[in-house]
Amino acid sequence: MPRPTCQHCQRPTTHCLCSLIPSLPSRTRVLILQHSSEASHALNTARLAALGLQNVELVIGEVFDDLQSLLNPPGYQPCLLFPDESARPLQAGPGLPLLLVVPDGTWRKARKLLHLNPFLAALPRVSLPAGGVSRYRLRKAPEAGALATVEAIAQALNILESPASFNELLRPFEALIAGQISAMGDDTYRRNHDFS
Template identity: 70%
Template structure:
């Protein structure tokens, strides 16, 4: 008998996260560009982020319509490290709100998105400065400061829209991680994911 999948959060019905997903408003518009190989990933945090934010959009594909990167009334920035990237800072009063463009995928796939989309690669880059360690206990970070997509978006919004809190975005993420650990069993988790 096939598992019934929730059409909204894309999780098995018995592990549906919808009750934990907030609907948070933000002045910042978030555009998540998801590599197609991430769509059916069990830990699809980009989908959770897009569902949890009123002013967010999730676009799946290797190429993006350049018009999406230049919406009227917003100044676009790419949340991605690289040469010339500036640490995010709180928005100043009177400044146009930001369109925060966030690539979603492995680092290699995210770089491919930039390579295939010159308009995306040309956006001014911003990075997170002093972000807390990742709560993604199931995946080894490729570098210090590496975060999942939902963690990076949450941290960025906390900086841009301080003192507003966006921590509620992480409730379904935490439940997702806890559920995965429970499904694999504590022994398997400790053997494969906990560094002594």
């Protein structure tokens, strides 16, 4: 028999995170394009970001037929949060607020989203400052500076909307990680996930 699940955060009701999820306004609009294989993942940090922000949309799929309309909301300048050689460092500036498009999935799946969606791949790219350290203690980062989706969004919004802080987005994420570590036990965590 399946465990009862919270309809809002999709966590088991015994581990509901709703009391930790903020409702933060932002000038920046965030569009999260989540690879369909990530949607049912137990540690779905994109969902936490979507629940914690007011000016956000989470779209699940692999090929997005309505992508052109998603990328052109009136009054926003779209850009893709994705590190590569052409990406410019993210910074606050005058002008239209950004539509920050964030692919969600493994690096391989995120690259696949770009390959399958030419409108997405054509967006100007922005990146976070180098040297970010993830709090995602359950996954070994594939490369330096790799962050969970909710961490990347919080850091991006902290830059774009300073002095406003979006660190509250990380509270349910940290509780989720702590709960997973508690459930597996310290010995199992140290044996399989302590990458220090």
